Amino acid sequence: MQKNNSPTRFEISENKLNELRHILYTKMDEITLLKDQIRQAENQLQYVCSLDGHNIVTERDPGMYGELFRTCTKCKVSF
């Protein structure tokens, strides 16, 4: 018979699992926030670049179909 104040092996394992899940969810939230901030920073960079004028070049995709695409060499935005 277990004493009330000492957790069972099951409870210890379950707590460990819950603790790890909590850490994972916290970090996933942080990653979502970081991705948002990166998107905003990219938009800001592209906006500032557009004020000075993008330096647009046309390049051919080195892949099999060799499609043309236009990008700015400074901010890397695609058109």
Ligand SMILES: [Zn+2]
């Ligand atoms: Zn640009």
